[in-house]
Amino acid sequence: MAIRGAYQTKQKEVIADYFRVHPDDCVTAEAVYAALDARVGMTTVYRAVTRLCSEGLLRKYTGQSAGEAALYQYSPCGESHLHIRCLDCGVLAHLRCDVVGDFTNHLRGQHGFVLDEGQTVLYGRCEQCEAKRKQQTKE
Amino acid sequence: MAIRGAYQTKQKEVIADYFRVHPDDCVTAEAVYAALDARVGMTTVYRAVTRLCSEGLLRKYTGQSAGEAALYQYSPCGESHLHIRCLDCGVLAHLRCDVVGDFTNHLRGQHGFVLDEGQTVLYGRCEQCEAKRKQQTKE
């Protein structure tokens, strides 16, 4: 006599599995839909990623340009860490490093700001793209 | 006999002025349109802020939820600094602090990542909202 509870459905499972199997991929809802070969509806994909985000299994990244689709990536709860994203090639990488902890402590202590690592993405350029940029400027 | 050049128009001026007069405001295109009392069309506002962003006079911040309008803020070129934004109340603040410099140097030196401060926003909670959260959890 459970008063309320979530039902486990095939669709939910398939979508969650997709992310577990592709832990490093950073994909749009559209891409998930396509990868699942339309076995689930677009709407369901959106509802699922939203749920998974709030459950802490996924992270959502929204681009800066308008009309740019949001990206979702596997990143189970607790695994809190910053992400860095290259503005040129789009690469998204995890940033695990003690210095990050020092920085967030400083933010909290000196600026009264509690950083949410899961929600924050640092934008900039990766080594390769930065090198490319410098070269192009030279030419 | 200029071959090509941008025209200085009343609209462009009015919009740029708006931001210069409200240097700390962080507003949507809609808000600018409203503040200008519809003296310029919505389309023109969008075109202007886009131009001003590429000229380095403004910074653009895109929220994480879909359909959330982008925010624009005066922040003339060169004035590069990180911004922190509260996920609860939406407040956006400048973060000027030596530690930020140390952090970006570390990123470049140890991770080969060149942070673009103008494009990056740190998400988290401000002091007030964090306190509110703690209180609500207690209740």
Next chain:
DNA sequence: TTGATTGCAAACAATTTGCAATACT
């Protein structure tokens, strides 16, 4: 059975674009 979930089609909202009229130089 009861309530949650699905998925289609329609609704939405922010932003962009086509294009004719208009303003700058």
Next chain:
DNA sequence: AGTATTGCAAATTGTTTGCAATCAA
């Protein structure tokens, strides 16, 4: 004159919602 800009209306796009059918418990 010649070209950039304006601004309306219409188009786009990612995402959300209404709702009837379906499925899990």
